[in-house]
Amino acid sequence: MVDVRYDTAFTLYPYEQVQAQCQSQPERHPVVIIGGGPIGMGMALDLGRKGTQVLVLDDHDGVGQGSRAICFARRTLDIADRLGCGPQMLDKGVVWNVGRVFYGESEVFTFNLSPEEGLRNPAFINLQQPYFEKFLVEQIRTEQAKGAPIEIRGCNQLIGVTSHDGYVHLDVDTPDGPYSLEADWLIACDGARSPVRNIMGLDFDGRVFEDNFLIADVKMTAPFPTERWFWFEPPFKNSGQSALLHKQPDDIWRIDFQLGWDIDRKAELEPSKVRERVDAMLGDDVEYELEWTSIYTFQCRRMDKFRHGPVLFAGDSAHQVSPFGARGANSGMHDVDNLAWKLDMVIKGQAQTSLLDTYSQERELGADENIRNSTRATDFITPKSTMSKRFRNAVLELAQHAEFARPLINSGRLSTPCTYHDSPLNGPDELAGSAQVQVGAPCIDVQLGDSYLLNRLDGRFIIMGINVDVPDSLTVNGMTLPCFSLSTLEQPTIELTARYLGDANSAVYLIRPDQHVMGRWKQFDEQQITLTIEKAMGQVAH
Protein backbone atom coordinates (compact mmCIF):
# COMPACT_ATOMS: atom_id res chain seq x y z
CA MET A 1 0.00 0.00 0.00
CA VAL A 2 1.27 3.46 -0.86
CA ASP A 3 -0.29 6.29 1.14
CA VAL A 4 -1.76 9.20 -0.76
CA ARG A 5 -0.56 12.17 1.27
CA TYR A 6 -1.77 14.89 -1.07
CA ASP A 7 -3.87 15.50 -4.20
CA THR A 8 -2.04 16.00 -7.44
CA ALA A 9 -2.41 18.98 -9.77
CA PHE A 10 -1.07 17.14 -12.82
CA THR A 11 -0.75 13.37 -13.25
CA LEU A 12 2.61 12.97 -14.94
CA TYR A 13 3.95 9.52 -14.09
CA PRO A 14 1.11 7.09 -13.38
CA TYR A 15 2.00 3.81 -11.73
CA GLU A 16 3.13 1.02 -14.00
CA GLN A 17 4.40 -2.35 -12.94
CA VAL A 18 8.00 -2.99 -14.03
CA GLN A 19 10.00 -6.17 -14.52
CA ALA A 20 12.19 -5.44 -11.49
CA GLN A 21 9.21 -5.96 -9.17
CA CYS A 22 8.95 -9.62 -10.16
CA GLN A 23 12.68 -10.46 -9.98
CA SER A 24 14.10 -12.29 -7.02
CA GLN A 25 17.52 -10.58 -7.37
CA PRO A 26 17.35 -6.83 -6.75
CA GLU A 27 18.24 -4.80 -9.81
CA ARG A 28 21.33 -2.55 -9.40
CA HIS A 29 21.21 1.09 -10.58
CA PRO A 30 24.05 3.60 -10.78
CA VAL A 31 21.87 6.42 -9.36
CA VAL A 32 18.49 6.32 -7.64
CA ILE A 33 16.78 9.57 -6.68
CA ILE A 34 14.13 9.46 -3.97
CA GLY A 35 11.46 12.11 -4.48
CA GLY A 36 10.16 13.70 -7.65
CA GLY A 37 9.70 17.24 -6.37
CA PRO A 38 11.44 20.11 -8.16
CA ILE A 39 14.85 19.09 -6.86
CA GLY A 40 14.60 15.37 -7.64
CA MET A 41 13.32 16.07 -11.14
CA GLY A 42 15.92 18.79 -11.73
CA MET A 43 18.65 16.39 -10.61
CA ALA A 44 17.38 13.59 -12.87
CA LEU A 45 17.22 15.95 -15.81
CA ASP A 46 20.75 17.27 -15.29
CA LEU A 47 22.27 13.79 -14.85
CA GLY A 48 20.28 12.25 -17.69
CA ARG A 49 21.29 14.98 -20.13
CA LYS A 50 24.90 14.12 -19.37
CA GLY A 51 24.16 10.50 -20.25
CA THR A 52 24.24 9.10 -16.74
CA GLN A 53 21.54 6.53 -16.05
CA VAL A 54 19.15 7.64 -13.35
CA LEU A 55 15.97 6.29 -11.74
CA VAL A 56 13.50 8.53 -9.86
CA LEU A 57 11.12 7.01 -7.32
CA ASP A 58 8.20 9.16 -6.19
CA ASP A 59 5.41 8.05 -3.91
CA HIS A 60 2.76 9.92 -5.95
CA ASP A 61 1.89 9.93 -9.63
CA GLY A 62 2.36 13.60 -10.34
CA VAL A 63 2.85 17.09 -9.06
CA GLY A 64 1.20 18.03 -5.78
CA GLN A 65 -1.66 20.49 -5.78
CA GLY A 66 -1.22 23.86 -4.17
CA SER A 67 1.58 26.13 -5.07
CA ARG A 68 3.94 26.63 -2.12
CA ALA A 69 6.82 28.23 -4.05
CA ILE A 70 5.92 31.11 -6.34
CA CYS A 71 9.11 33.18 -6.72
CA PHE A 72 11.88 31.85 -8.91
CA ALA A 73 15.08 33.84 -9.17
CA ARG A 74 17.37 34.63 -12.08
CA ARG A 75 19.98 32.04 -11.16
CA THR A 76 17.29 29.33 -11.15
CA LEU A 77 16.13 30.47 -14.58
CA ASP A 78 19.74 30.40 -15.79
CA ILE A 79 20.03 26.82 -14.54
CA ALA A 80 16.71 25.94 -16.18
CA ASP A 81 18.05 27.42 -19.42
CA ARG A 82 21.07 25.15 -19.21
CA LEU A 83 18.68 22.23 -18.67
CA GLY A 84 16.59 23.21 -21.68
CA CYS A 85 13.37 24.38 -20.02
CA GLY A 86 14.08 28.02 -19.10
CA PRO A 87 12.08 29.59 -21.94
CA GLN A 88 8.90 27.70 -21.00
CA MET A 89 9.17 28.99 -17.44
CA LEU A 90 9.85 32.56 -18.50
CA ASP A 91 6.95 32.42 -20.96
CA LYS A 92 4.46 31.25 -18.38
CA GLY A 93 5.81 33.25 -15.45
CA VAL A 94 4.88 36.75 -14.37
CA VAL A 95 7.89 39.07 -14.45
CA TRP A 96 7.97 41.61 -11.65
CA ASN A 97 10.40 44.29 -10.53
CA VAL A 98 8.66 46.58 -8.10
CA GLY A 99 8.05 45.86 -4.44
CA ARG A 100 6.19 48.14 -2.05
CA VAL A 101 6.39 48.00 1.71
CA PHE A 102 3.62 49.41 3.89
CA TYR A 103 3.47 50.03 7.61
CA GLY A 104 -0.14 50.25 8.64
CA GLU A 105 -1.75 52.73 6.24
CA SER A 106 1.48 54.34 5.05
CA GLU A 107 3.75 53.29 2.24
CA VAL A 108 7.27 53.40 3.63
CA PHE A 109 9.47 52.09 0.90
CA THR A 110 9.51 51.00 -2.74
CA PHE A 111 12.20 48.95 -4.38
CA ASN A 112 12.78 48.37 -8.04
CA LEU A 113 14.85 45.39 -9.15
CA SER A 114 15.22 47.32 -12.38
CA PRO A 115 16.66 45.20 -15.11
CA GLU A 116 20.43 45.34 -15.53
CA GLU A 117 21.82 45.45 -19.04
CA GLY A 118 22.82 42.35 -20.93
CA LEU A 119 21.00 39.72 -18.89
CA ARG A 120 18.90 37.07 -20.56
CA ASN A 121 16.67 36.51 -17.55
CA PRO A 122 14.80 38.89 -15.20
CA ALA A 123 15.58 39.11 -11.48
CA PHE A 124 12.43 37.14 -10.66
CA ILE A 125 9.40 35.48 -12.09
CA ASN A 126 6.36 34.33 -10.21
CA LEU A 127 5.25 30.89 -11.26
CA GLN A 128 3.21 28.32 -9.34
CA GLN A 129 5.44 25.48 -8.16
CA PRO A 130 3.30 22.82 -9.94
CA TYR A 131 4.10 24.52 -13.27
CA PHE A 132 7.79 24.69 -12.41
CA GLU A 133 7.78 20.95 -11.71
CA LYS A 134 5.68 20.17 -14.77
CA PHE A 135 8.12 21.96 -17.07
CA LEU A 136 10.97 19.93 -15.59
CA VAL A 137 9.11 16.65 -16.16
CA GLU A 138 8.16 17.67 -19.71
CA GLN A 139 11.81 18.40 -20.39
CA ILE A 140 12.68 14.95 -19.03
CA ARG A 141 10.21 13.48 -21.53
CA THR A 142 11.84 15.45 -24.34
CA GLU A 143 15.30 14.26 -23.31
CA GLN A 144 14.08 10.66 -22.95
CA ALA A 145 12.85 10.81 -26.53
CA LYS A 146 16.38 11.83 -27.51
CA GLY A 147 17.78 8.87 -25.59
CA ALA A 148 18.56 10.29 -22.16
CA PRO A 149 18.61 7.31 -19.73
CA ILE A 150 16.08 8.67 -17.22
CA GLU A 151 13.30 6.55 -15.71
CA ILE A 152 10.53 7.76 -13.40
CA ARG A 153 8.49 5.32 -11.33
CA GLY A 154 5.33 6.83 -9.84
CA CYS A 155 3.61 5.46 -6.70
CA ASN A 156 6.91 3.90 -5.64
CA GLN A 157 7.38 4.69 -1.98
CA LEU A 158 10.73 4.22 -0.33
CA ILE A 159 10.29 2.33 2.94
CA GLY A 160 13.77 1.03 3.74
CA VAL A 161 17.41 2.05 3.23
CA THR A 162 20.48 0.05 4.23
CA SER A 163 23.97 1.25 3.44
CA HIS A 164 26.46 -1.43 2.43
CA ASP A 165 30.06 -1.21 1.37
CA GLY A 166 29.87 0.65 -1.92
CA TYR A 167 26.12 0.46 -2.48
CA VAL A 168 22.73 1.04 -0.89
CA HIS A 169 19.91 -1.46 -0.56
CA LEU A 170 16.41 0.01 -0.98
CA ASP A 171 13.00 -1.33 -0.04
CA VAL A 172 10.20 0.11 -2.06
CA ASP A 173 6.43 -0.26 -1.70
CA THR A 174 4.03 -0.13 -4.65
CA PRO A 175 0.32 -0.74 -5.28
CA ASP A 176 1.40 -4.30 -6.23
CA GLY A 177 3.37 -4.78 -3.04
CA PRO A 178 7.00 -4.25 -2.05
CA TYR A 179 10.22 -4.98 -3.96
CA SER A 180 13.93 -4.28 -3.52
CA LEU A 181 16.50 -2.34 -5.47
CA GLU A 182 20.18 -1.52 -5.15
CA ALA A 183 21.93 1.72 -5.98
CA ASP A 184 25.59 2.69 -6.27
CA TRP A 185 24.53 6.24 -5.36
CA LEU A 186 21.37 7.43 -3.67
CA ILE A 187 20.22 11.04 -3.81
CA ALA A 188 17.60 11.91 -1.21
CA CYS A 189 15.35 14.63 -2.63
CA ASP A 190 12.44 13.53 -0.50
CA GLY A 191 11.59 16.86 1.09
CA ALA A 192 11.70 18.40 4.55
CA ARG A 193 10.34 15.29 6.29
CA SER A 194 12.87 13.13 4.41
CA PRO A 195 12.16 9.45 5.07
CA VAL A 196 15.73 8.64 3.95
CA ARG A 197 17.14 10.97 6.59
CA ASN A 198 14.81 9.56 9.25
CA ILE A 199 15.48 5.92 8.40
CA MET A 200 19.21 6.61 8.56
CA GLY A 201 18.70 8.34 11.91
CA LEU A 202 20.47 11.54 10.86
CA ASP A 203 20.13 14.89 12.60
CA PHE A 204 18.25 17.93 11.29
CA ASP A 205 18.73 20.68 13.84
CA GLY A 206 17.84 24.33 13.78
CA ARG A 207 15.34 26.90 14.85
CA VAL A 208 11.57 26.52 14.90
CA PHE A 209 9.62 29.74 14.51
CA GLU A 210 6.46 29.90 16.54
CA ASP A 211 4.16 31.45 14.03
CA ASN A 212 1.44 30.41 11.61
CA PHE A 213 0.97 31.83 8.17
CA LEU A 214 -2.26 31.53 6.25
CA ILE A 215 -1.93 31.34 2.47
CA ALA A 216 -4.89 32.10 0.28
CA ASP A 217 -4.28 31.83 -3.45
CA VAL A 218 -7.24 33.64 -5.02
CA LYS A 219 -8.35 33.94 -8.61
CA MET A 220 -9.50 37.41 -9.62
CA THR A 221 -9.28 39.85 -12.48
CA ALA A 222 -9.09 42.97 -10.32
CA PRO A 223 -6.57 45.46 -11.67
CA PHE A 224 -3.92 45.31 -8.94
CA PRO A 225 -0.45 46.04 -10.33
CA THR A 226 2.17 43.33 -10.90
CA GLU A 227 4.11 44.29 -7.78
CA ARG A 228 4.99 42.68 -4.50
CA TRP A 229 3.04 44.38 -1.71
CA PHE A 230 4.07 43.69 1.83
CA TRP A 231 2.42 45.10 4.94
CA PHE A 232 3.83 45.30 8.42
CA GLU A 233 0.91 45.62 10.85
CA PRO A 234 -1.64 45.73 8.03
CA PRO A 235 -4.51 48.18 8.50
CA PHE A 236 -7.28 45.80 7.40
CA LYS A 237 -9.35 43.96 9.97
CA ASN A 238 -7.98 40.75 11.50
CA SER A 239 -5.10 40.52 9.11
CA GLY A 240 -2.52 39.65 11.74
CA GLN A 241 1.03 40.94 12.04
CA SER A 242 1.97 41.08 8.39
CA ALA A 243 0.46 40.43 4.99
CA LEU A 244 1.57 39.90 1.41
CA LEU A 245 -0.09 40.29 -1.98
CA HIS A 246 1.70 39.03 -5.09
CA LYS A 247 0.60 38.13 -8.61
CA GLN A 248 0.99 34.72 -10.24
CA PRO A 249 0.06 33.50 -13.74
CA ASP A 250 -3.57 32.60 -14.62
CA ASP A 251 -4.98 35.61 -12.68
CA ILE A 252 -4.01 33.99 -9.39
CA TRP A 253 -2.82 36.13 -6.49
CA ARG A 254 -0.87 34.91 -3.52
CA ILE A 255 -2.17 36.39 -0.26
CA ASP A 256 -0.41 35.62 2.95
CA PHE A 257 -1.44 36.54 6.53
CA GLN A 258 0.68 36.11 9.62
CA LEU A 259 -1.67 34.74 12.26
CA GLY A 260 0.52 34.17 15.31
CA TRP A 261 1.15 31.01 17.30
CA ASP A 262 -1.97 30.12 19.30
CA ILE A 263 -4.59 29.60 16.66
CA ASP A 264 -7.21 27.03 15.82
CA ARG A 265 -5.92 25.87 12.44
CA LYS A 266 -9.11 24.15 11.41
CA ALA A 267 -11.29 27.16 12.21
CA GLU A 268 -8.90 29.53 10.46
CA LEU A 269 -9.10 27.45 7.29
CA GLU A 270 -12.92 27.62 7.13
CA PRO A 271 -13.61 29.28 3.77
CA SER A 272 -15.92 31.84 5.38
CA LYS A 273 -13.21 32.85 7.82
CA VAL A 274 -10.59 33.07 5.07
CA ARG A 275 -12.95 35.15 2.94
CA GLU A 276 -13.52 37.61 5.79
CA ARG A 277 -9.82 38.34 5.88
CA VAL A 278 -9.43 38.52 2.12
CA ASP A 279 -12.49 40.80 1.82
CA ALA A 280 -11.00 43.14 4.39
CA MET A 281 -7.78 43.34 2.39
CA LEU A 282 -9.15 43.62 -1.13
CA GLY A 283 -12.33 45.57 -0.38
CA ASP A 284 -15.89 44.25 -0.35
CA ASP A 285 -16.55 44.93 -4.01
CA VAL A 286 -13.76 42.72 -5.39
CA GLU A 287 -14.89 39.34 -6.72
CA TYR A 288 -12.60 36.36 -6.45
CA GLU A 289 -12.50 32.59 -6.00
CA LEU A 290 -10.44 30.78 -3.39
CA GLU A 291 -8.07 28.61 -5.40
CA TRP A 292 -6.00 27.06 -2.62
CA THR A 293 -5.64 27.71 1.09
CA SER A 294 -3.16 26.37 3.58
CA ILE A 295 -1.59 27.19 6.92
CA TYR A 296 2.13 26.75 7.31
CA THR A 297 4.71 27.08 10.04
CA PHE A 298 8.39 27.01 9.33
CA GLN A 299 11.86 26.24 10.49
CA CYS A 300 15.39 27.20 9.59
CA ARG A 301 17.70 24.20 9.86
CA ARG A 302 20.10 22.01 7.97
CA MET A 303 21.78 18.64 8.17
CA ASP A 304 25.28 18.68 9.53
CA LYS A 305 26.65 16.92 6.42
CA PHE A 306 24.98 16.61 3.01
CA ARG A 307 27.01 13.53 2.06
CA HIS A 308 26.92 10.25 3.97
CA GLY A 309 29.03 7.83 1.96
CA PRO A 310 26.99 6.81 -1.09
CA VAL A 311 23.94 8.80 0.11
CA LEU A 312 23.65 12.46 -0.85
CA PHE A 313 20.99 14.89 0.34
CA ALA A 314 19.66 17.78 -1.75
CA GLY A 315 16.85 20.31 -1.48
CA ASP A 316 14.53 20.48 1.53
CA SER A 317 15.73 17.10 2.83
CA ALA A 318 19.12 18.72 3.50
CA HIS A 319 18.08 22.23 4.47
CA GLN A 320 14.95 24.17 5.24
CA VAL A 321 14.40 27.92 5.37
CA SER A 322 11.50 30.25 6.04
CA PRO A 323 9.73 31.30 2.84
CA PHE A 324 10.82 34.94 3.22
CA GLY A 325 13.31 35.48 0.45
CA ALA A 326 12.18 32.56 -1.72
CA ARG A 327 15.26 30.58 -0.87
CA GLY A 328 13.79 27.06 -0.65
CA ALA A 329 13.28 25.75 -4.16
CA ASN A 330 15.77 28.26 -5.54
CA SER A 331 18.57 27.01 -3.32
CA GLY A 332 17.60 23.40 -4.03
CA MET A 333 18.19 24.13 -7.71
CA HIS A 334 21.66 25.39 -6.75
CA ASP A 335 22.20 21.95 -5.16
CA VAL A 336 21.23 20.33 -8.45
CA ASP A 337 23.59 22.59 -10.34
CA ASN A 338 26.44 21.71 -7.97
CA LEU A 339 25.94 17.98 -7.55
CA ALA A 340 24.94 16.70 -10.99
CA TRP A 341 28.25 17.36 -12.77
CA LYS A 342 30.31 16.09 -9.87
CA LEU A 343 28.43 12.83 -9.54
CA ASP A 344 28.44 12.41 -13.30
CA MET A 345 32.24 12.72 -13.39
CA VAL A 346 32.70 10.34 -10.48
CA ILE A 347 30.47 7.75 -12.16
CA LYS A 348 32.35 8.15 -15.44
CA GLY A 349 35.64 7.65 -13.62
CA GLN A 350 36.87 11.15 -14.44
CA ALA A 351 37.08 12.19 -10.80
CA GLN A 352 37.71 10.65 -7.40
CA THR A 353 34.78 10.32 -5.03
CA SER A 354 36.38 13.08 -2.93
CA LEU A 355 34.92 15.52 -5.46
CA LEU A 356 31.55 14.77 -3.87
CA ASP A 357 32.76 16.10 -0.53
CA THR A 358 33.07 19.49 -2.20
CA TYR A 359 29.34 19.27 -2.96
CA SER A 360 28.78 18.92 0.74
CA GLN A 361 31.17 21.76 1.61
CA GLU A 362 29.99 24.22 -1.01
CA ARG A 363 26.30 23.65 -0.49
CA GLU A 364 26.55 23.67 3.31
CA LEU A 365 28.06 27.12 2.90
CA GLY A 366 25.16 28.02 0.61
CA ALA A 367 22.64 26.67 3.12
CA ASP A 368 24.22 28.66 5.95
CA GLU A 369 23.96 31.82 3.89
CA ASN A 370 20.31 31.12 3.09
CA ILE A 371 19.47 30.25 6.67
CA ARG A 372 21.20 33.41 7.91
CA ASN A 373 19.29 35.58 5.45
CA SER A 374 15.92 34.02 6.01
CA THR A 375 16.35 33.95 9.79
CA ARG A 376 17.14 37.65 9.78
CA ALA A 377 14.12 38.41 7.61
CA THR A 378 11.96 36.34 9.91
CA ASP A 379 13.27 38.15 12.98
CA PHE A 380 12.38 41.46 11.36
CA ILE A 381 8.93 40.35 10.22
CA THR A 382 8.04 38.56 13.44
CA PRO A 383 10.00 40.28 16.26
CA LYS A 384 10.59 37.95 19.18
CA SER A 385 10.69 40.49 22.04
CA THR A 386 9.18 43.84 22.97
CA MET A 387 12.50 45.51 22.32
CA SER A 388 13.05 43.94 18.92
CA LYS A 389 9.55 44.98 17.93
CA ARG A 390 10.28 48.50 19.13
CA PHE A 391 13.42 48.70 16.98
CA ARG A 392 11.56 47.18 14.04
CA ASN A 393 8.79 49.75 14.27
CA ALA A 394 11.33 52.55 14.78
CA VAL A 395 12.98 51.51 11.50
CA LEU A 396 9.60 51.52 9.74
CA GLU A 397 8.71 54.94 11.11
CA LEU A 398 12.06 56.50 10.34
CA ALA A 399 12.07 55.03 6.84
CA GLN A 400 9.14 57.24 5.88
CA HIS A 401 11.31 60.34 6.23
CA ALA A 402 14.94 59.24 6.54
CA GLU A 403 16.57 57.41 3.68
CA PHE A 404 19.11 55.67 5.87
CA ALA A 405 16.48 53.46 7.50
CA ARG A 406 15.11 52.03 4.25
CA PRO A 407 17.81 49.44 3.61
CA LEU A 408 17.25 48.15 7.14
CA ILE A 409 13.69 47.14 6.30
CA ASN A 410 13.74 43.41 5.76
CA SER A 411 10.64 41.84 4.28
CA GLY A 412 12.78 39.04 2.83
CA ARG A 413 16.15 39.37 1.08
CA LEU A 414 15.44 37.68 -2.19
CA SER A 415 17.40 34.63 -3.24
CA THR A 416 20.83 35.11 -4.78
CA PRO A 417 23.39 32.42 -5.60
CA CYS A 418 26.23 31.68 -3.21
CA THR A 419 29.85 32.52 -4.02
CA TYR A 420 32.00 29.56 -3.00
CA HIS A 421 34.76 31.58 -1.34
CA ASP A 422 37.65 29.40 -0.21
CA SER A 423 36.29 26.30 -1.92
CA PRO A 424 38.97 23.62 -2.30
CA LEU A 425 38.06 23.62 -6.00
CA ASN A 426 39.08 27.25 -6.48
CA GLY A 427 42.29 27.79 -8.42
CA PRO A 428 44.40 30.92 -8.74
CA ASP A 429 42.86 34.36 -9.10
CA GLU A 430 45.30 36.60 -10.95
CA LEU A 431 42.71 39.27 -11.53
CA ALA A 432 41.65 39.72 -7.92
CA GLY A 433 40.06 43.07 -7.65
CA SER A 434 37.80 45.11 -9.74
CA ALA A 435 35.87 42.68 -11.95
CA GLN A 436 32.32 42.03 -10.69
CA VAL A 437 32.55 38.28 -11.20
CA GLN A 438 34.69 36.52 -8.61
CA VAL A 439 36.36 33.15 -8.37
CA GLY A 440 33.78 30.80 -6.84
CA ALA A 441 30.84 32.86 -8.11
CA PRO A 442 28.52 31.97 -10.98
CA CYS A 443 29.19 33.78 -14.24
CA ILE A 444 27.01 36.81 -14.85
CA ASP A 445 25.36 36.95 -18.24
CA VAL A 446 26.50 39.28 -21.01
CA GLN A 447 24.75 39.92 -24.28
CA LEU A 448 26.88 38.84 -27.25
CA GLY A 449 25.26 40.06 -30.45
CA ASP A 450 21.90 38.32 -30.59
CA SER A 451 22.93 35.61 -28.14
CA TYR A 452 24.13 35.47 -24.53
CA LEU A 453 27.29 34.39 -22.82
CA LEU A 454 25.53 31.89 -20.57
CA ASN A 455 24.18 30.06 -23.64
CA ARG A 456 27.79 29.15 -24.43
CA LEU A 457 28.46 27.72 -20.97
CA ASP A 458 26.63 24.51 -21.69
CA GLY A 459 27.43 22.21 -18.79
CA ARG A 460 31.02 21.30 -19.60
CA PHE A 461 34.29 22.74 -18.31
CA ILE A 462 34.99 25.70 -20.56
CA ILE A 463 37.82 28.13 -21.07
CA MET A 464 37.00 31.70 -22.00
CA GLY A 465 39.60 34.21 -23.08
CA ILE A 466 38.98 37.93 -23.21
CA ASN A 467 41.39 39.93 -25.37
CA VAL A 468 43.61 36.83 -25.40
CA ASP A 469 43.99 34.07 -27.97
CA VAL A 470 43.13 30.62 -26.69
CA PRO A 471 43.37 27.30 -28.55
CA ASP A 472 40.17 25.71 -29.93
CA SER A 473 40.21 23.11 -27.21
CA LEU A 474 42.33 21.71 -24.44
CA THR A 475 42.51 18.08 -23.32
CA VAL A 476 42.89 17.51 -19.60
CA ASN A 477 42.33 14.32 -17.72
CA GLY A 478 40.79 12.66 -20.78
CA MET A 479 38.23 15.47 -21.12
CA THR A 480 38.15 17.89 -23.98
CA LEU A 481 37.48 21.44 -22.86
CA PRO A 482 36.04 23.76 -25.47
CA CYS A 483 37.72 27.16 -25.51
CA PHE A 484 36.52 30.45 -26.97
CA SER A 485 37.74 33.95 -27.02
CA LEU A 486 35.94 37.30 -26.84
CA SER A 487 37.32 40.70 -27.56
CA THR A 488 36.22 44.00 -26.09
CA LEU A 489 36.88 45.51 -29.51
CA GLU A 490 34.27 43.27 -31.11
CA GLN A 491 31.98 43.27 -28.06
CA PRO A 492 32.46 46.78 -26.78
CA THR A 493 29.88 46.39 -24.05
CA ILE A 494 30.41 48.01 -20.68
CA GLU A 495 29.05 44.80 -19.17
CA LEU A 496 31.74 42.48 -20.52
CA THR A 497 34.44 44.79 -19.18
CA ALA A 498 32.81 45.55 -15.84
CA ARG A 499 31.83 41.96 -15.13
CA TYR A 500 34.92 40.10 -16.36
CA LEU A 501 37.88 42.48 -16.65
CA GLY A 502 37.64 45.36 -14.22
CA ASP A 503 41.00 47.14 -14.47
CA ALA A 504 42.68 44.24 -16.27
CA ASN A 505 43.33 44.35 -20.00
CA SER A 506 42.89 40.65 -20.59
CA ALA A 507 41.68 37.55 -18.83
CA VAL A 508 41.39 33.79 -19.19
CA TYR A 509 38.55 32.19 -17.23
CA LEU A 510 38.28 28.54 -16.32
CA ILE A 511 34.57 27.88 -15.88
CA ARG A 512 33.02 24.84 -14.20
CA PRO A 513 30.12 22.85 -15.63
CA ASP A 514 27.79 24.71 -13.23
CA GLN A 515 29.01 28.04 -14.67
CA HIS A 516 30.89 28.98 -11.50
CA VAL A 517 34.35 30.47 -12.01
CA MET A 518 37.10 28.06 -10.97
CA GLY A 519 40.16 30.18 -11.64
CA ARG A 520 41.35 33.06 -13.80
CA TRP A 521 44.59 34.31 -15.23
CA LYS A 522 45.76 37.25 -17.29
CA GLN A 523 47.17 35.03 -20.03
CA PHE A 524 46.47 31.52 -21.25
CA ASP A 525 48.54 29.16 -19.12
CA GLU A 526 47.98 25.55 -20.07
CA GLN A 527 49.92 24.16 -17.16
CA GLN A 528 48.04 26.17 -14.53
CA ILE A 529 44.67 25.29 -15.98
CA THR A 530 45.53 21.60 -16.18
CA LEU A 531 46.76 21.61 -12.61
CA THR A 532 43.63 23.34 -11.32
CA ILE A 533 41.37 20.77 -12.98
CA GLU A 534 43.46 17.79 -11.96
CA LYS A 535 43.51 18.96 -8.38
CA ALA A 536 39.72 19.28 -8.37
CA MET A 537 39.29 15.84 -9.87
CA GLY A 538 41.52 14.42 -7.16
CA GLN A 539 44.08 13.18 -9.67
CA VAL A 540 47.06 14.83 -8.00
CA ALA A 541 47.93 15.25 -4.37
CA HIS A 542 47.08 18.71 -3.05
Add this chain to the structure above:
Amino acid sequence: MDKSSPMDLNLSPNIVDGDDFYDELLLAHEGLNDEKSQDFNARLILILCNHIGDRRIISQALAAATEHVSSE
Protein backbone atom coordinates in the same frame (compact mmCIF):
# COMPACT_ATOMS: atom_id res chain seq x y z
CA MET B 1 44.46 61.89 14.93
CA ASP B 2 46.46 60.36 12.11
CA LYS B 3 43.98 59.60 9.34
CA SER B 4 45.43 56.20 8.52
CA SER B 5 45.28 54.78 12.05
CA PRO B 6 42.01 52.96 12.74
CA MET B 7 39.87 54.86 15.22
CA ASP B 8 38.67 53.19 18.35
CA LEU B 9 35.53 53.93 20.32
CA ASN B 10 36.10 57.11 22.27
CA LEU B 11 35.27 56.56 25.93
CA SER B 12 36.90 59.76 27.18
CA PRO B 13 34.84 62.92 27.68
CA ASN B 14 34.07 64.21 24.19
CA ILE B 15 31.09 66.55 24.59
CA VAL B 16 31.71 70.21 25.22
CA ASP B 17 29.44 71.29 28.07
CA GLY B 18 28.19 67.89 29.18
CA ASP B 19 25.59 69.36 31.52
CA ASP B 20 23.92 71.15 28.70
CA PHE B 21 23.85 67.95 26.57
CA TYR B 22 22.40 65.95 29.43
CA ASP B 23 19.74 68.54 30.02
CA GLU B 24 18.73 68.45 26.37
CA LEU B 25 18.52 64.65 26.43
CA LEU B 26 16.15 64.71 29.39
CA LEU B 27 14.16 67.54 27.91
CA ALA B 28 13.56 65.50 24.77
CA HIS B 29 11.90 62.83 26.90
CA GLU B 30 9.81 65.23 28.93
CA GLY B 31 6.10 64.64 28.68
CA LEU B 32 6.59 61.21 27.09
CA ASN B 33 5.19 58.17 28.86
CA ASP B 34 7.43 55.10 29.23
CA GLU B 35 6.27 53.61 25.94
CA LYS B 36 6.89 56.75 23.96
CA SER B 37 10.22 57.30 25.67
CA GLN B 38 11.39 53.85 24.71
CA ASP B 39 10.28 54.38 21.12
CA PHE B 40 12.17 57.63 21.13
CA ASN B 41 15.31 55.90 22.39
CA ALA B 42 15.05 53.24 19.71
CA ARG B 43 14.87 55.92 17.00
CA LEU B 44 17.74 57.83 18.56
CA ILE B 45 19.96 54.75 18.68
CA LEU B 46 19.28 53.96 15.04
CA ILE B 47 19.98 57.54 13.98
CA LEU B 48 23.24 57.72 15.93
CA CYS B 49 24.45 54.30 14.77
CA ASN B 50 23.85 55.27 11.18
CA HIS B 51 25.78 58.48 11.71
CA ILE B 52 28.73 56.56 13.12
CA GLY B 53 28.49 54.06 10.28
CA ASP B 54 31.78 52.34 11.11
CA ARG B 55 30.74 48.78 12.00
CA ARG B 56 33.78 48.28 14.21
CA ILE B 57 33.02 51.29 16.35
CA ILE B 58 29.39 50.25 16.65
CA SER B 59 30.45 46.78 17.78
CA GLN B 60 32.78 48.30 20.35
CA ALA B 61 29.98 50.55 21.60
CA LEU B 62 27.63 47.56 21.90
CA ALA B 63 30.29 45.68 23.79
CA ALA B 64 30.94 48.63 26.09
CA ALA B 65 27.24 48.93 26.89
CA THR B 66 26.99 45.17 27.44
CA GLU B 67 29.79 45.29 30.02
CA HIS B 68 27.65 47.54 32.16
CA VAL B 69 24.71 45.16 31.94
CA SER B 70 26.72 42.27 33.34
CA SER B 71 28.24 44.31 36.21
CA GLU B 72 24.82 45.41 37.46
